[in-house]
Amino acid sequence: xxxxxxxxxAKSFGDTQAVVDVSFDVKxxxxxxxxxxxxxxxxxxxxxxLDIFQPxxxxxxxxxxxxxxxxxxxxxxxxxxxxxxxxxxxxxxxLYLASLKGTPDQKARKTLNDYLERFxxxxxxxKKVKELSKGMQQKAQIINTLLHQPELIIIDEPFTAxxxxxxxxxxxxxxxxxxxxxxxxxxxxxxxxxxxxCDRILLINDGINVLYGNLDEIRQRFSGHAVMVRTxxxxxxxxxxxxxxxxxxxxxxxLMEDTTPQDVLKTLTARDIILEKFEIAVxxxxxxxxxxxxxxxxx
Amino acid sequence: MNKIWRVALYEYRRNVFKKSFLxxxxxxxxxxxxxxxxxFVLTSLENNDLPVGxxxxxxxxxxxxxxxxxxxxxxxxxxxxQSENEARASLEAQEIQAYYVLPSDYLETRRIELVYAKxxxxxxxxxxxxxxxINLLSDQPEEIASxxxxxTDVTVRSLDxxxxxxxxxxxxxxFMPVFISLAFLALILMxxxxxxxxxxxxxxxxxxxxxxxxxxxxxxxxxxxxxxxAIGLTLLVTWGLIVLAGVLAARQMGIGWFQDLGxxxxxxxxxxxxxxxxxxxxxxxxxxxxxxxxxxQEGQSFSSIFIIFHMIPLYVGVAFLKNPxxxxxxxxxxxxxTSLMTIAMRNLFYSVPAWQVAVSVCVQTLGALGxxxxxxxxxxxxxxxxxxxxxxxxxxxxxxxxx
Numbered sequence: 001x002x003x004x005x006x007x008x009x010a011k012s013f014g015d016t017q018a019v020v021d022v023s024f025d026v027k028x029x030x031x032x033x034x035x036x037x038x039x040x041x042x043x044x045x046x047x048x049x050l051d052i053f054q055p056x057x058x059x060x061x062x063x064x065x066x067x068x069x070x071x072x073x074x075x076x077x078x079x080x081x082x083x084x085x086x087x088x089x090x091x092x093x094x095l096y097l098a099s100l101k102g103t104p105d106q107k108a109r110k111t112l113n114d115y116l117e118r119f120x121x122x123x124x125x126x127k128k129v130k131e132l133s134k135g136m137q138q139k140a141q142i143i144n145t146l147l148h149q150p151e152l153i154i155i156d157e158p159f160t161a162x163x164x165x166x167x168x169x170x171x172x173x174x175x176x177x178x179x180x181x182x183x184x185x186x187x188x189x190x191x192x193x194x195x196x197x198c199d200r201i202l203l204i205n206d207g208i209n210v211l212y213g214n215l216d217e218i219r220q221r222f223s224g225h226a227v228m229v230r231t232x233x234x235x236x237x238x239x240x241x242x243x244x245x246x247x248x249x250x251x252x253x254x255l256m257e258d259t260t261p262q263d264v265l266k267t268l269t270a271r272d273i274i275l276e277k278f279e280i281a282v283x284x285x286x287x288x289x290x291x292x293x294x295x296x297x298x299x
Numbered sequence: 300m301n302k303i304w305r306v307a308l309y310e311y312r313r314n315v316f317k318k319s320f321l322x323x324x325x326x327x328x329x330x331x332x333x334x335x336x337x338x339f340v341l342t343s344l345e346n347n348d349l350p351v352g353x354x355x356x357x358x359x360x361x362x363x364x365x366x367x368x369x370x371x372x373x374x375x376x377x378x379x380x381q382s383e384n385e386a387r388a389s390l391e392a393q394e395i396q397a398y399y400v401l402p403s404d405y406l407e408t409r410r411i412e413l414v415y416a417k418x419x420x421x422x423x424x425x426x427x428x429x430x431x432x433i434n435l436l437s438d439q440p441e442e443i444a445s446x447x448x449x450x451t452d453v454t455v456r457s458l459d460x461x462x463x464x465x466x467x468x469x470x471x472x473x474f475m476p477v478f479i480s481l482a483f484l485a486l487i488l489m490x491x492x493x494x495x496x497x498x499x500x501x502x503x504x505x506x507x508x509x510x511x512x513x514x515x516x517x518x519x520x521x522x523x524x525x526x527x528x529a530i531g532l533t534l535l536v537t538w539g540l541i542v543l544a545g546v547l548a549a550r551q552m553g554i555g556w557f558q559d560l561g562x563x564x565x566x567x568x569x570x571x572x573x574x575x576x577x578x579x580x581x582x583x584x585x586x587x588x589x590x591x592x593x594x595x596q597e598g599q600s601f602s603s604i605f606i607i608f609h610m611i612p613l614y615v616g617v618a619f620l621k622n623p624x625x626x627x628x629x630x631x632x633x634x635x636x637t638s639l640m641t642i643a644m645r646n647l648f649y650s651v652p653a654w655q656v657a658v659s660v661c662v663q664t665l666g667a668l669g670x671x672x673x674x675x676x677x678x679x680x681x682x683x684x685x686x687x688x689x690x691x692x693x694x695x696x697x698x699x700x701x702x
Contacts, residue, residue: 047683050512052508052511052512052683069514069515072512072513072514073513075512077508077509077512079508079509079512081505081508081683082505083504083505083506083507083508083509084504084506085500085504085506086504088313096305096309097506097509097510097513099302099305100302100305100306100510100513100514101513102302144509
């Protein structure tokens with residue numbers, strides 16, 4: 001049984017159908033990307049998984065069954081709507097929220113000190129939360145999500161307001177947690193981070209699944225029958241190549257059906273063309289996202 | 300530690316360890332002490348213990364029989380002068396505060412002259428008339444003269460015989476149920492205000508979603524309620540101790556109003572029976588408001604409406620004093636928000652019928668249950684509406700409940 005199993009959930013608010021039919025599983029110890037355009041139903045789906053909303057239909061299993069009060073302590077959640085108690089010192093705020101997750105005070109203090117050091121917030125722990133910058137508050141939110149050492153983390157737009165250094169720090173932490181067997185669901189619009197971090201993804205649009213599965217397999221599915229080539233000179237017409245187009249300084253060679261990339265490589269080397277780059281053309285996740293959402297091409 | 304207690308402790312510490320709480324804690328006792336103190340100061344300013352002179356040209360005070368002095372007043376000395384010149388000199392020397400002249404035809408005309416530089420004290424004027432009266436009756440047997448001068452000791456008794464008080468007015472003991480009701484009222488309004496602020500704060504800070512994925516809504520609200528009750532008890536116990544110290548000091552000083560502390564415990568019980576569901580009712584409504592509004596400040600302006608409702612009995616209290624059984628008094632005794640103070644005020648002069656207390660408790664309890672139902676709906680509908688106000692109309696639209 002997977003840590004999260006979601007089967008055909010639906011949810012309406014008045015006349016608006018936020019989630020029409022969404023199903024997915026999240027495997028233990030993976031980073032799972034929940035993607036979709038604004039208003040696709042991602043946040044509603046997350047809230048259903050966390051039992052904040054009751055679904056109109058469908059089933060959710062989390063950590064082996066329906067949500068219960070004791071399971072809440074095993075889950076870390078950073079919602080889309082960020083919030084910390086603004087009028088109290090950062091340390092007190094985070095310790096209080098950790099105590100609500102059932103973390104013993106001594107353990108919470110030790111873990112908190114480690115995280116504050118790592119996230120460069122130790123010298124700000126006595127400041128009121130409202131006195132911290134937006135980036136610092138974002139890091140504090142991430143610490144709050146991790147402080148009670150959950151086995152399942154659901155995190156909505158974790159990279160907002162972070163500079164490149166802190167963004168890398170958060171990515172490192174997430175990868176370390178995955179290595180420790182922690183399961184992470186990440187909802188974000190930053191496709192580059194998804195490509196770097198996620199093992200599998202679910203893309204939803206208008207409340208339904210449109211793409212679901214292993215990230216590499218999905219990219220292969222959308223790669224088409226083409227290679228990317230960079231040379232020092234222009235390319236002549238080549239046998240087995242249907243079309244040659246320029247692509248950010250590279251050439252994209254679309255192959256005929258019975259031609260393999262190896263055939264093209266042989267032809268190029270036989271003609272003494274100096275190759276700076278030769279690779280199977282795989283689209284970026286951003287390109288796949290746009291193709292799926294705008295063109296309805298879900299393969 | 301149970302999560303409810305963690306929330307309660309957080310709520311308690313967050314409110315109590317603030318400078319503004321000290322002001323809340325001391326404001327009510329200071330206000331009461333100021334009012335009582337001001338009353339005593341004004342009364343003492345109206346009194347003047349300097350002797351009073353008189354020139355008795357009518358010879359009605361030849362024996363100069365002293366009049367008995369009632370209450371806590373010090374007896375004023377009356378000095379007889381042979382001539383007005385002597386009296387005037389004494390007045391100018393500030394040896395006396397005023398002097399009376401009883402002309403020779405006083406018994407026919409009843410006319411007396413009073414001469415003063417500054418208006419004489421009320422105690423002196425009162426004692427002068429007692430002194431004059433007892434001397435006018437000097438040819439009567441002493442007990443008749445004395446009885447006439449002492450006046451009548453009237454006990455006011457309600458029609459059912461359950462409520463009695465001296466004609467000089469209610470004692471401190473008589474007023475105790477009203478004071479207890481006022482304390483409950485202050486407690487209800489203050490602590491429910493804290494509760495509203497505590498709920499609105501979760502929404503304002505956008506922490507609600509994090510908190511409800513850590514604990515259940517019941518634990519959240521239960522913890523906040525416990526914290527607020529603890530804050531209320533802190534207020535109540537502190538106020539109680541201050542009042543007790545004040546009363547003991549007043550008794551020690553011999554202030555008459557505080558000597559009789561006997562009170563009707565059935566009235567206190569009735570007050571408590573109404574206060575408990577009233578507390579739940581107002582608290583639940585404050586939670587409702589807290590989850591509906593977008594900020595604590597907005598919630599406070601809404602909650603001021605409830606304060607006005609609670610104050611209605613104080614505004615129309617004169618009508619109860621004239622007739623504690625009139626229809627306005629009965630109506631306000633049964634309605635939520637007004638019942639607590641109305642019944643306490645009526646009980647000063649009248650024994651409020653048990654059926655009215657029972658109906659009031661039922662109305663408050665039903666109101667409290669309805670308010671809890673409303674609060675739970677508002678919480679589920681409004682908790683994630685950050686920056687948006689939840690409309691009352693939507694609370695009653697059943698299809699929205701799944702949100």
